[in-house]
Every structure is written in C-alpha cells, then in structure tokens.
Amino acid sequence: MTEIELIELLARAWRGDQSAWSALVRGLSVVVLRVARAHRLGDADAFDVCQNTWVSLAQLRELREPARLPAWLATTARRQALRVLESRRREIPAECDRADELTPERQVLTGERDALLHRAVAQLPAPQRRLVELLMQDPPATHAEIAAELGIAIGSVGPTRRRALDRLRRYLEAHGYDHA
Secondary structure (H helix, E strand, O other): OOHHHHHHHHHHHHOOOHHHHHHHHHHHHHHHHHHHHHOOOOHHHHHHHHHHHHHHHHHHOOOOOHHHHHHHHHHHHHHHHHHHHHHHHHOOOHHHOOOOOOOHHHHHHHHHHHHHHHHHHHOOOHHHHHHHHHHOOOOOOOHHHHHHHHOOOHHHHHHHHHHHHHHHHHHHHHOOOOOO
C-alpha cells in the first residue's frame, strides 16, 4: 500500500466508508499483531490489543501525519500491550494461590488458631461476646440489628466493636498468636 493510498483510505474510513476501514484493517493489522506478539501476549490478549488499537484510531478521527499511520498503530499497540501486561502483573493466578490448600500441617495450625480465637471470644464481657457472635453470622448482623439485640444505641455499636476487637487482639498477642 503506497503512502497516497494509505492517506486516501484513512480519509475515506473517517468519512464512514466501511470498505476503506476493512482495507486498512486487513492491510495493517499485521503491524499491530506483531507488536502485541513481541510483548509475548497470548492470542486472546493480542487480538484485544489489536481491536483496542483500531477502536482508538476510529475515535481519534484525525492524524497530524496520516502517512505515519503504521507507526501510530505500532505505538498505540505497544501502549495497549503494556497496559495488558500491567494488569496481569497485579493479578494473582489461581494456580499460585495455595492458601486454600488444606495440608495436614495447615489443618493443625488452623485448628489451633480457631481454638485460641474461641477461647479469646469466651473471655470477652457478655455484651462484647454477643456482638462478636452477631458479626460472625453469615451474613453478619447489621448495626441496627446488633443495637436492638444488645439494647444499646446504634451509634454505640462501632465503639463497642472496637473495644471488643482490641481486647481480642491483646488476648491473642498475649497467648503468642502472630497474626502476620
């Protein structure tokens, strides 16, 4: 595709000519996909980068240098690919999350932790113990339900909860539980 053909196709595409868009996409998607694949994206992500790059161009509606469309597409695709990689970096793959794996050791530690927590809750004054029990329901009780159950003002639920959690934390720390 010559520079003049490229400029003409782009102008027609922005005027709404679907055949011009098709010709551009057919002729230049290889540039976009090459950039996506250079970033080691899988097929689905590479095709998403390609689609998002073309959508960006369609929304742009004007280029200062239409003849530089392939370079613009490559740069935009690179930025799209980097966004995909950044979002993947923040994800934790399910196969790497072993916290739910119940090994015998984890079962013992979980049982010990739960027993210690139950002993700590049992040490709380009755109103705080009942508040914690209400919070541990599935689903947890609302502040209004807790206030009604305990016979306290709704504005007192938060401070009472804070005192109960502080007592629990101190009890657990005193008995060697490291919450980290």
